[in-house]
Amino acid sequence: MAGGRPSVLLVRCPDRPGVSARSAGAVADAGGNIANADQHTDPESGLFLQRIEVDDGCDWDRLTRQLDAGALDLGWQWELHHPRTDVSIAVACSRELHCAADLLTRSSIGELGARVVALVSDRDDGDALAASFDLPVHHVSPTDADARDEQLAAALDAANPDLVVLARYMRIVDPSTCERWWGRMINIHHSFLPAFVGARPYHRAHERGVKLIGATAHYVTPDLDAGPIIAQDTVTVTHRDDVADLIAKGRDVERVVLARAVRLHLEHRVLVFGNRTCVFD
Amino acid sequence: MAGGRPSVLLVRCPDRPGVSARSAGAVADAGGNIANADQHTDPESGLFLQRIEVDDGCDWDRLTRQLDAGALDLGWQWELHHPRTDVSIAVACSRELHCAADLLTRSSIGELGARVVALVSDRDDGDALAASFDLPVHHVSPTDADARDEQLAAALDAANPDLVVLARYMRIVDPSTCERWWGRMINIHHSFLPAFVGARPYHRAHERGVKLIGATAHYVTPDLDAGPIIAQDTVTVTHRDDVADLIAKGRDVERVVLARAVRLHLEHRVLVFGNRTCVFD
């Protein structure tokens, strides 16, 4: 366990009186100190979601037994994540390299709390970049969709990362791969969803004459650009900005929003419920 | 002419070499001083758009003759707006009063450079507010669309304002009234268009699980929420925000975006071309 950083306990169950006291009590009973705690009850689904940071020094076995007991009594699901130093990411990209390059750079200077271990691409534009960081590139077919699906699935299985990031990978991911990596595959879409779902959002933004553009990071589901949103942001544009300017300005929003979503995910701050997310930031 | 503020010259024509020199030359020839100038050439349409602020002390008659000559030579259209103290606005609202109230307040404390002279509503929620500011209310039918169309048209004709503002007036405006007030009727829509066109955008934003909401001020055209956009902004939301919270947070974005659009319009900073706007801010 990496020194200093807390462990993260996630709890989810149908809300009922006392559930919050029970989880906090379990930590207290195990001698743990709660560094931070955040919770949310979704009024529509009646779902209770909680994230607790527990400092080192807790009796983890005792806590585990208490959490198992709570699972029986209250029907909660729980996860306990201890800090790790070997978290890994696979990045898929295509022609636009800024998001992949940004993640590689952050990984390289130790900012991400994770290491990029593989790059997947349907093009060779990113080869030089990967070489700079001594990273293997898994090429997938740019033309044959079936072959590409298989190659992507195989590459991800081989890399076996904790997280897959589609960093402007401009291909549809087949449903079985979406299913296989559900909740562990993040995409950056270059618009403030749900506006401009699909291809060429900056072109359509220009055509519509919007005064701001944006980016959205979301978990990937088989429905195109419709998965649970983790992070979004926008930036102002003007009539002076042609499509090339929108693309250039958009890059900065994309990379920052994507890196934020990756960080939030890796710190176990994102809980998905239905098609929405609870982000304990 | 109100002392101190500059006059505004707007020029528009197909772009060609020398047109910018010609308009600046016309002002110089008339002894005018250019306090500010901004121009834009739209590369797609080839349209040249220019806004020039001319200080008082210009020979306006001479400038007018020069501009007319330019219209013959270069085919430009021009408008010259001297500062006025009697600019008037008609505001239409419905149940949600925050936008109308904000405009009334700004008008009242002299912040808007214009006076709200009439309130139109299909409900009586705004009557007390209007009474506070000694403002007449024109009631239009909440149930009979044809009657409402006529009543709205009549109310606007009677008030004869420089600008009509739909400040959360939740009714469709009929095409002939749209046409009648083309380029002089601004609507605030409570989403970042083109996302969530139409009714209940905050409900749909909540359902989609977006992480930001927004507002859009645009000129009204017969196509619902599809007119030229003047101003937009967004604000961050979280999983903690239910629909009521989105509505509450959205109010601040709506009123600020709408007031900004009204100011930009009244200062002749917005030029419409196609379905887009050039905003010389």
Next chain:
Amino acid sequence: MAGGRPSVLLVRCPDRPGVSARSAGAVADAGGNIANADQHTDPESGLFLQRIEVDDGCDWDRLTRQLDAGALDLGWQWELHHPRTDVSIAVACSRELHCAADLLTRSSIGELGARVVALVSDRDDGDALAASFDLPVHHVSPTDADARDEQLAAALDAANPDLVVLARYMRIVDPSTCERWWGRMINIHHSFLPAFVGARPYHRAHERGVKLIGATAHYVTPDLDAGPIIAQDTVTVTHRDDVADLIAKGRDVERVVLARAVRLHLEHRVLVFGNRTCVFD
């Protein structure tokens, strides 16, 4: 108690294991349902701060007994705020009326959850505005500081509001009045503090050539512009903006930031510790 809205329980004490479980347990024991809960432990001071929204239907007497017991055992301080319909605000202003006018308007349309009951001013610029809303104005001396201090203190005592808002009241408030209303008096300062403490921040911002301006809402303490910050925001400016433009653009930031701080305070979302605030938003 106003139907629908939850009561708010605030707890503060030196952090120790189990304190969070104890407060949640107290609510559960009293049959209360926790609609929302948020907590924070300040690592430097070791202070534990908690805000719990409890739905109606709780046995408040039983909860009170439990909280008193916790005060004995754990040394916590607690406050329990039931929703009220008679929350009142006194607003102090001077020459610039936009913030006062905004609060009055929001109060008038029921957006604030509180009623503005008195206006204090060292000038008569706001008299017409107050008259529009049938509000008494307490005039304080524009020239005699000692008299002004007494008049302000008397006016606030007479109005006896839940909250005092200095809405661009450009006078120093004497230490005893600061002390008297500690934690219940909010000021809006027209800069992003700590930049441009004191007079004429927009002039100094223009001189320094900054590319953004801002506003800060904070609790008032005897140290000028140095009290605990509740909310801040900024807006972009350019070389085109002269001081008058900065002032105009700044107004929208000021009123939105101030209204946000007032709302956060009235919903018991702001806990002061040291010279900082915990904002449970």
Next chain:
Amino acid sequence: MAGGRPSVLLVRCPDRPGVSARSAGAVADAGGNIANADQHTDPESGLFLQRIEVDDGCDWDRLTRQLDAGALDLGWQWELHHPRTDVSIAVACSRELHCAADLLTRSSIGELGARVVALVSDRDDGDALAASFDLPVHHVSPTDADARDEQLAAALDAANPDLVVLARYMRIVDPSTCERWWGRMINIHHSFLPAFVGARPYHRAHERGVKLIGATAHYVTPDLDAGPIIAQDTVTVTHRDDVADLIAKGRDVERVVLARAVRLHLEHRVLVFGNRTCVFD
């Protein structure tokens, strides 16, 4: 000349009627087409500043003669910048590598319109990063200020870049080097200036309890953090953010603001007058 991109003409002189017409006329006379034009008159200094984008196809010799004639008649200073493919940047950094790494990455994927040709550092933290991009590192003394001044001056003279970027180089640059690279040396400061000039701004921001942090890119002058500001931005923080969180969140603002300033400078969009900048964006 790089195909496609326009040349940039910059004009500056005391404002007088007709100057704008004269520069536009010069371009028209030389058969040039104005793709974009922007101008500003500073009311305090009476200075006229103009930026004109001229499409290829202009008779540059004829334009030059016209501009020289204008210099005689109107006393203007002009610069004409044709697009280049060999623009170079030297980057200085220290322990925090995110800004340097970001510029290197952008340079590497062709996003910057310039190549980073040298890295200067008083530490060896950046050596691995530089090696990834096959970039020489000039080490300067971490302990001996006089030696460091000489080594920095020598390294910059050797690299002879178009632009020097201090990318979290945490050392004072001596006045003669400031002078030598005046208007061609950009620093990123990790606060929204003028707040938190000098060392440890995030620590001081945390201590003050601010609700937003920011970053400022400015030209370097001998006065610490007091040079003309090019770009600034802020990001929201909360009570949950400790100093480490501020530093982490700040990184994204720093790198985006710095990259924006570099782009604006390289596109000749920034004109310095007095201690302020005109940014024709």
